[in-house]
Amino acid sequence: MKAIKLLVSTACFMGMAASTHAEEPATLSIEGQAFTIQASAPAHTENLDEVTSGWIYRTKETRALQLDDFDNPGFVFVDKAIDLWNEVDGSEDKSCASCHENVEDFAGLRTTLPRAEDGELVTMEDLVNECRTEQMGAEPWKYSGGKMTGMTALIGLQSRGMLMNVAIDGEAAAFWEKGKELYYTRVGQLDMSCSNCHEDNYDTMIRADHLSQGQTNGFPTYRLKNAKLNSTHARFKGCMKNIRAQPYKVGGDEFKSLELYIASRGQGLSVETPSVRN
């Protein structure tokens, strides 16, 4: 009796998981540039066959907003960051542009971050704040504040269309392992890990939300929900609060390691920042 019920229940569950909501075929092209939104999973992502951009799981209307930079609300914040790029700040009378003539020179940087340097895991936010404090003599920006997120979107945009390619070996290996452990650890009163939703149940509806793989290639991302650019760490924090878990510190070691691990799961997907999500 029990065995039969278990079988029925399992069959039902599997039937659900197999249903596909993503409309096929989906191709993403912005300003004539083609993006890789589906790729074979990298070898180190052993539980997935393919990796997919979160863009695929959004509604037609939300997807459309990312197809044209004039329609993409994220560019309002990128434009503000261009002003910041040229704005002198701090004791050294410098702006970003004083040392980095063209922001375009940062093409490719987004694909390699976070990266391990001298025993530390370094994010783009860290690099920006290091420039501010060491070169400009200016106050560091809030790790996930509006100025920072605009700037990381502007710098990330220079890599748009390039494939994510973070290093996970050598000095990065220990951080990557830590991030992987966090990814699979259940936390909070709802007792869930990242993998429960984004590996085991992606492409499934959780109430009105279509679960994605939780890839980070689109970050910072403009969310319709809060009408601003969102950093990866802010998103991690939001996820943790949703499952009633005490979030790790934004900009702290745990989230940086998780950022590296998740970035590595998206190896082979195009950088999309500033992407548009719900």
Next chain:
Amino acid sequence: MRIIGISIAVAGLLASPLAAEPVAPNDVNYEDGVVLASLTGVAGDPVNGRDVFKNRKLGNCLACHVNAEMPEESFHGEVGPELTGVADRWEQQELRAIVANSKMVFDGTIMPAFYQDTGYERPLKDFDGKSILTAQQVEDVIAYLQTLKE
């Protein structure tokens, strides 16, 4: 099964005049995928159970389950199995185990335990030491689930 059912009914009758403290989460007796005894000794209220079921801050069951009995609620989730007609597939004592702590029935399930107040990693302060639902809310949800027949 029938004999067990009767003995539970008798036990329930005997217990009800005393009905005092609910069974504490860590004292719930999960045996072979069932919890035989009511957590409170007070019959579940299916009307309140329906509210607990759909309330996003309580059961939030629709986040993951389709339920044809709630067509007025849009966007039923699809992470877990459909609950339409669930009473035809599961007995009350089985439902009690699944709602109270599904991990005692389905190893490794994503489904949260609704009546467990310890053992969590990094719970948010507001929820630390608490179960998602009270014992009576669990009984109410079970009473509601028992009305879902096809």
